[in-house]
Amino acid sequence: MEKVTAGIIGFGRVAGGHLRTMRETGLYDVVGVCDITESRREEAVAEGMRATDNLDEFLGWDIELVLIATHSAAHYADALKVAAAKKHMLIEKPMSLIGPEAEEMVQAAKDNGVMLTMHHNRHYDRDYCLVRDCCA
Numbered sequence: 001m002e003k004v005t006a007g008i009i010g011f012g013r014v015a016g017g018h019l020r021t022m023r024e025t026g027l028y029d030v031v032g033v034c035d036i037t038e039s040r041r042e043e044a045v046a047e048g049m050r051a052t053d054n055l056d057e058f059l060g061w062d063i064e065l066v067l068i069a070t071h072s073a074a075h076y077a078d079a080l081k082v083a084a085a086k087k088h089m090l091i092e093k094p095m096s097l098i099g100p101e102a103e104e105m106v107q108a109a110k111d112n113g114v115m116l117t118m119h120h121n122r123h124y125d126r127d128y129c130l131v132r133d134c135c136a
Contacts, residue, residue: 003029007063010070034058059085083108
């Protein structure tokens, strides 16, 4: 199977965990990072990736999937740009700060023919599974 070419917007602590997991699966080739912090860009380069602080430049790279791991307040604007660039996206929780923004993000993905999903790292916690199983 061919690996999915991926990039990350926001290369902080949370993104580092995603990067490790994505590499461990062997299903992704994470090739680049967009981050406003120079030290994070340097870390990405040390990890063998390209790095930029320019989102438009980043979206011009040959990337199929974008992990959006920026501050929650930036998810909405980032997702609209990613959708317009016709790239699939995985958004760290929360998806957006308000419901209408989330609805617009979903619509932008539909309009541009890309997939949008949100990451929620607690789906397999014991308490979550207990409640899920009780309600099923």
